[in-house]
Amino acid sequence: MSKIRQRNFTFADELPPHADGVMHSYIAYTARKDDAPHRYAGYISAPDISLAVEYACEHYGQDEECTNIWVHLVEDLLETPCAEESIDPDSGADGVDADEDPAWVVFTQNHRGDIHIETATLHAPDSKTALSRAVARHGDSRVQVRVVARDRIDSTEPDQLIWRTHDQTYRLARGYSKSVRTKWAAVRKAEDIDEYRKDDIENHF
Amino acid sequence: MSGAANPIMTIDPSQEDPDKLAVFESRVASGVLIEPGDWMPQAYRTGMLRMAEHHANSEIIGALPEGEWITRAPSLRRKLALTAKVQDEVGHGQMLYRVSQDLGKSREDMLRDLCIGKTKYHNCFNYPAPTWGDIAMIQWLIDGAAIMNQKTLADGAYGPYVRTMHRINMEEAFHFKSGEDMVLTLMSGTKKQKAMTQEAFDRWWGPSIMFFGPQDKPGCQDMPPMRWRMKTETNDSLRQRFVNRFAPAARDLGLVNHVCEKDEHGIVTGKRVDESCVPDENGNWGFTEPDWDEFFRVIRGNGPCNAHRLALRRFSYEQGAWVRRAIAGGDTTLPPAA
Numbered sequence: 001m002s003k004i005r006q007r008n009f010t011f012a013d014e015l016p017p018h019a020d021g022v023m024h025s026y027i028a029y030t031a032r033k034d035d036a037p038h039r040y041a042g043y044i045s046a047p048d049i050s051l052a053v054e055y056a057c058e059h060y061g062q063d064e065e066c067t068n069i070w071v072h073l074v075e076d077l078l079e080t081p082c083a084e085e086s087i088d089p090d091s092g093a094d095g096v097d098a099d100e101d102p103a104w105v106v107f108t109q110n111h112r113g114d115i116h117i118e119t120a121t122l123h124a125p126d127s128k129t130a131l132s133r134a135v136a137r138h139g140d141s142r143v144q145v146r147v148v149a150r151d152r153i154d155s156t157e158p159d160q161l162i163w164r165t166h167d168q169t170y171r172l173a174r175g176y177s178k179s180v181r182t183k184w185a186a187v188r189k190a191e192d193i194d195e196y197r198k199d200d201i202e203n204h205f
Numbered sequence: 206m207s208g209a210a211n212p213i214m215t216i217d218p219s220q221e222d223p224d225k226l227a228v229f230e231s232r233v234a235s236g237v238l239i240e241p242g243d244w245m246p247q248a249y250r251t252g253m254l255r256m257a258e259h260h261a262n263s264e265i266i267g268a269l270p271e272g273e274w275i276t277r278a279p280s281l282r283r284k285l286a287l288t289a290k291v292q293d294e295v296g297h298g299q300m301l302y303r304v305s306q307d308l309g310k311s312r313e314d315m316l317r318d319l320c321i322g323k324t325k326y327h328n329c330f331n332y333p334a335p336t337w338g339d340i341a342m343i344q345w346l347i348d349g350a351a352i353m354n355q356k357t358l359a360d361g362a363y364g365p366y367v368r369t370m371h372r373i374n375m376e377e378a379f380h381f382k383s384g385e386d387m388v389l390t391l392m393s394g395t396k397k398q399k400a401m402t403q404e405a406f407d408r409w410w411g412p413s414i415m416f417f418g419p420q421d422k423p424g425c426q427d428m429p430p431m432r433w434r435m436k437t438e439t440n441d442s443l444r445q446r447f448v449n450r451f452a453p454a455a456r457d458l459g460l461v462n463h464v465c466e467k468d469e470h471g472i473v474t475g476k477r478v479d480e481s482c483v484p485d486e487n488g489n490w491g492f493t494e495p496d497w498d499e500f501f502r503v504i505r506g507n508g509p510c511n512a513h514r515l516a517l518r519r520f521s522y523e524q525g526a527w528v529r530r531a532i533a534g535g536d537t538t539l540p541p542a543a
Contacts, residue, residue, distance in 0.1 A: 009516040015317055016526035022533040023312075025303070042372065043303040045312065047533045059296050062289075063376065082240040082364075084232075112238035113364045144240075170282050171289035176382035183389035188457045196454055199353060199446070201378040 023047055025074040028056035029107075029118065030066040038070050040107070040115040049073070049154045061162040062171075069162060072153045078127040079146040080135060082112060087142055092135025097123035103150035104130035108142040116146060173201075221246040233434050238364040241307050249433055253363050254308035256435060261301035262319045262326035266514050268294040270334040271343065279337060286383050287340070293376045300372065304365045320519040328500060329412040331508030332471045338398075338405030341391055344384020346406075346413040350447050352377050354417065357443065362434035392458045399459065406460045407473050411495045413451070417444045419497065445489055452482055452490040464493045471509035 023045040029038035041060035046052035052071045061069055080087060101123040107116040119138050124130035130147040139145055156162060169175030184193045226246055232239070239245055268291045275291065278284035302312050318324040329347055334340060355377060359370035391402040418440040422428075430436045452462060463476035481491035503511065527538060 009520045011516075011519055011523060015320060015519075016523055018313055018317075022529065025306070040368075042300050042369070045299075045303075051532065059299065062292070063296070063372070081242055084237065112240055113367045115368060170286040170383075171293075171379055173378040173382040175379075176386045180382060180385050180389060183386070183393060186393070187459075188454070192453065192457065196450060199349075199356075199450055200381075201352060201356065201374050 024052075026052040026056070026071045027074055027077070028052070028060050029070040030060055030064070031068040031070075031118075032064070032066055034067050036067075037118040038068070039117050041069075043074070044071065053154050053156060057156060057162050061156075062164075065163045067162065068160075069156045070153050071155070072148050076152040077107075077146050077148045078131050080131065080139075080144055082109070083143045084112075085143065087135060087139035087145060089136050089139040092132040092137075092139055094133055094136040095124070095129065097133075098125075099123060101125045104134070104147045105150050105153065106130075106134040106138055107146040107148070108138050109144040109146075110142055112143055114143075116144070121150065122147075221248065230432065233362045233432075237362075238367060239362050240364045246433075248429065249435070250308050252430065252433075252435055253366065254305050254310055257301050257305040257308065257366060258310065258315055259325060259327070261298045261305060261315065262324060263330065264294050264298035264301060266319075266326040266518060267330045268298075269514055269517055270330065270510075271340060274334065274337065274340050277337070283387070290344070290380050290383065293380065297373050297376070300369050304369055307365060316522060320515070320522050322506065322515055325504065326514075327416075328503045328508065329416055330514060331503050331510045332408065332412050333509055335472075336401050336405060338391060338401040339408060341384055341387035341402065342405040342409040344380055345388045346384075346409050346451065347416065348377055348380040348384055349451065350413050350416040352381055353443055353447055353450075357436070357438040360434075360437045388458065392460070403460055404473070406455065407463050407465050407476060408467075408471065410462060411465060411467075411499075413447065414444060414492060414495045415497075415500050417441075417447065419500065420494075448490045448492045449488065452492065453484075456482075462492070467499075467509075469509060 024047065026044050026046060026049065028041045028044050030041045031038045041056070041063075044052050044055045044059060046055050049071060053069065056069050056071050060066075102125070103121055103123055104127070105118060106120045106122060108119045109116045120134070122130060122133055122137070124133055127147060127149070130149075131145065134145045134147050181193070184196075188196075225244055229239075229244065229246060229249070239249075271287060271294075272291045275284060275287050278287050302315055305315060306312055315324070319326070334343060352374065355370050355374050359367055359374060361367055361370075388402060391398045421439045421441045425431060425439055431439070455462065462479040462482040463473075464479045465473045466475040468474050479493050481493055484490050502508065506512075
């Protein structure tokens with residue numbers, strides 16, 4: 001065992017000073033392929049948006065294959081209340097987009113508990129107008145609509161390597177499935193293996 | 206580590222607005238998922254916060270015993286897999302702390318409360334892992350138990366927790382398969398490897414049975430944690446499903462279920478074959494109840510590794526303070542030499 005794990009630790013009388021306020025909360029999204037919509041991945045805490053992108057690459061970019069990552073401050077989104085079943089699109093008001101207005105990315109949630117997925121981009125003079133247009137255009141059959149100013153979103157560089165290209169089957173369940181099945185077959189009956197596998201998370205194998 | 210959340214919870218909903226509570230309960234009963242902006246009883250908010258915080262604490266403490274084995278993994282592939290697993294577990298902690306933050310407690314307060322022992326983490330991480338066989342057994346049994354539990358938690362009612370569970374379960378599937386592969390490899394190996402695996406099985410079967418929490422109390426189905434779908438299956442029901450899955454698998458592998466006596470360090474000092482570990486007429490496998498006095502002793506901080514795990518966490522927190530200051534552009538003075 002390493003020495004650091006064997007030692008008797010000694011501590012200061014008090015914990016280091018409280019560090020609240022140093023970190024900000026960001027939301028990260030990943031795109032699985034070029035031109036695929038960005039899908040909500042999770043939150044990340046970072047002192048600024050550049051580091052948030054770096055952290056998101058390490059945290060969410062290694063969980064699954066992806067080609068691009070978006071990050072924005074939590075405070076930069078404007079959203080509708082989460083509807084019970086579906087937003088009424090008529091509660092929004094559509095309008096004509098002017099190219100000179102800022103661009104807003106629209107994210108929608110299909111059902112409660114689902115993740116938010118990039119749905120469209122529109123142009124509007126301010127966040128309230130953008131949300132209202134997004135509701136009118138994309139609210140149908142959705143429980144929530146969010147808008148974020150495109151220029152408040154930071155992203156990985158085009159062609160940046162996020163998901164490493166070497167063999168990573170060691171970190172995926174499917175990297176073991178065949179070997180495990182073969183080894184079980186040597187000691188168990190097929191019906192026992194099938195019964196045992198019922199509690200696997202099948203979607204991910 | 207798969208720190209499935211089973212803190213012991215007492216929730217008192219009697220202080221809530223009865224009309225709002227009735228609407229909330231009706232929505233939950235009809236399968237509606239609760240999102241952060243929705244009204245929720247304070248007792249629900251508090252209960253979910255405690256559950257998610259306990260789960261987050263378990264993830265980052267659970268990475269400690271496995272992290273100690275990265276440098277001693279028996280092959281490059283196993284080392285890569287274990288490194289990835291430890292990274293996953295800490296990542297799960299970060300995601301779950303975020304769920305907890307939204308429920309009203311700052312991340313810094315949660316990390317500090319864990320360091321000083323004010324909040325808890327899962328009991329099973331207070332046991333030692335003296336051999337590579339223990340690492341295999343943790344990934345097979347403990348992660349297997351966690352998947353069973355977390356699949357039911359993913360059917361819960363709190364949207365952010367459900368979303369996080371789906372993402373976590375994807376990675377738990379890798380952890381479990383990796384552990385299964387290790388156990389199968391060891392049990393098809395040499396006599397020494399098989400003996401090591403049996404000894405690890407003896408150490409981890411009890412904590413695995415305890416994993417699902419204490420025995421159910423009468424009426425638990427009607428209590429708030431289940432009525433509000435914070436949990437969707439009882440401890441005893443999950444425990445029985447776990448035994449039904451793993452007891453016959455272990456037997457077919459050549460492992461023997463023992464009833465064990467352990468010393469204060471968690472090392473087995475005596476054992477006998479568990480004669481009750483056979484299926485009944487309904488197909489339910491029997492098992493000897495674990496030592497519940499031990500369970501509560503460990504919860505109170507008197508387990509084999511409680512002090513060591515918390516000490517290492519606090520050590521890391523203190524030694525890492527200058528890094529947190531540095532990334533924020535503050536003072537980068539190093540701490541005194543450790």
